[in-house]
Amino acid sequence: MRRSSRCSDAGAARWRTIAALGGALVTLATLAWGQPPARPLSDETAYQIASELRCVVCQNLSVADSPSEMAAQMRAIVRERLAAGDSPEQVREYFVARYGEWILLKPRRSGFNLVVWGFPIAAVLLGLVAVGVLLRRWTRRPAGPAARLDAAMSERIRRELEREP
Amino acid sequence: MRRAWRWLVPLSAVPVLAVLAYGFLLDPRSIPSPLVGRPAAPFTLTAFDGSPVSLEAWRGKVVVVNFWASWCKPACYDEAPVLERAWRTYRDRGLVVVGVDMQDTPEAARAFIRQFQLSFPNAPDDGGKVAVEYGVYGVPETFFVDRAGTIRAKHVGAVTDEVIRATLEPLL
Numbered sequence: 094m095r096r097s098s099r100c101s102d103a104g105a106a107r108w109r110t111i112a113a114l115g116g117a118l119v120t121l122a123t124l125a126w127g128q129p130p131a132r133p134l135s136d137e138t139a140y141q142i143a144s145e146l147r148c149v150v151c152q153n154l155s156v157a158d159s160p161s162e163m164a165a166q167m168r169a170i171v172r173e174r175l176a177a178g179d180s181p182e183q184v185r186e187y188f189v190a191r192y193g194e195w196i197l198l199k200p201r202r203s204g205f206n207l208v209v210w211g212f213p214i215a216a217v218l219l220g221l222v223a224v225g226v227l228l229r230r231w232t233r234r235p236a237g238p239a240a241r242l243d244a245a246m247s248e249r250i251r252r253e254l255e256r257e258p
Numbered sequence: 259m260r261r262a263w264r265w266l267v268p269l270s271a272v273p274v275l276a277v278l279a280y281g282f283l284l285d286p287r288s289i290p291s292p293l294v295g296r297p298a299a300p301f302t303l304t305a306f307d308g309s310p311v312s313l314e315a316w317r318g319k320v321v322v323v324n325f326w327a328s329w330c331k332p333a334c335y336d337e338a339p340v341l342e343r344a345w346r347t348y349r350d351r352g353l354v355v356v357g358v359d360m361q362d363t364p365e366a367a368r369a370f371i372r373q374f375q376l377s378f379p380n381a382p383d384d385g386g387k388v389a390v391e392y393g394v395y396g397v398p399e400t401f402f403v404d405r406a407g408t409i410r411a412k413h414v415g416a417v418t419d420e421v422i423r424a425t426l427e428p429l430l
Contacts, residue, residue: 149394193292
């Protein structure tokens with residue numbers, strides 16, 4: 094009993110710390126949100142876009158990560174289009190129009206693709222529900238009547254113990 | 259109730275297995291091009307022999323745009339004679355074959371052209387602009403453009419005489 098109450102005290106303290114840290118983070122995030130966005134760095138934007146495009150001659154590499162010549166050429170095209178005044182979305186659309194959505198490493202969150210995005214979340218939620226239900230069932234189950242030792246059984250146990258060398 | 263649950267767990271695996279089985283039947287390498295049925299993007303290049311290569315100039319003709327490279331063995335080597343044959347056979351009926359050489363060195367590309375005595379225009383795609391414009395992700399890839407300038411088909415891999423017959427002839 095003592096032990097468990099000490100544990101819950103420590104737990105409460107830990108939760109308070111986590112809550113305080115979380116609160117501080119939220120405050121910082123809000124402050125950052127309020128700031129005017131930093132001047133959009135074209136290089137950073139270009140890298141961001143390239144990292145979302147599939148390198149067409151590789152297996153599972155982004156255009157940003159691939160050393161291939163084709164990827165280098167695509168990076169150049171991304172920079173060129175940004176320099177010409179295209180928005181990041183327009184640059185992505187440029188590649189999608191030519192290669193199809195296949196070119197995007199992350200499927201878009203629309204239409205049938207929502208299944209891909211939603212399925213893991215649904216699976217986790219379902220799992221949590223299942224765990225909750227099972228935990229309730231297990232903890233609520235009344236402890237069965239303790240196995241009763243009848244005289245014959247205790248006698249047998251005593252004999253077996255005595256036989257031990 | 260209990261009995262129903264016992265069946266539900268193995269049964270729930272059935273749709274998952276069905277989806278997996280369906281996925282294994284598909285060819286992950288076949289990626290449908292969104293460009294089929296769309297107007298072919300105009301491009302202007304300079305051929306290895308110095309002549310200008312412009313898709314616009316060939317409006318009204320059936321154009322076969324072939325993306326290749328001298329390092330693409332054996333597919334590009336297999337299809338080069340097929341393309342040359344098609345060009346010689348159908349040029350009088352309004353066919354133009356144009357080769358776009360990707361990610362190559364001029365010397366190797368010229369040797370390739372000499373080896374197969376290609377007489378249709380071939381041009382290097384410096385910077386890979388035309389390749390990206392056509393959504394090319396490997397060599398060889400071949401686009402069939404009709405007289406109105408619309409891409410009617412895309413062929414991935416070496417073009418064969420059968421592909422020429424089945425895809426090109428209806429356009430002529």
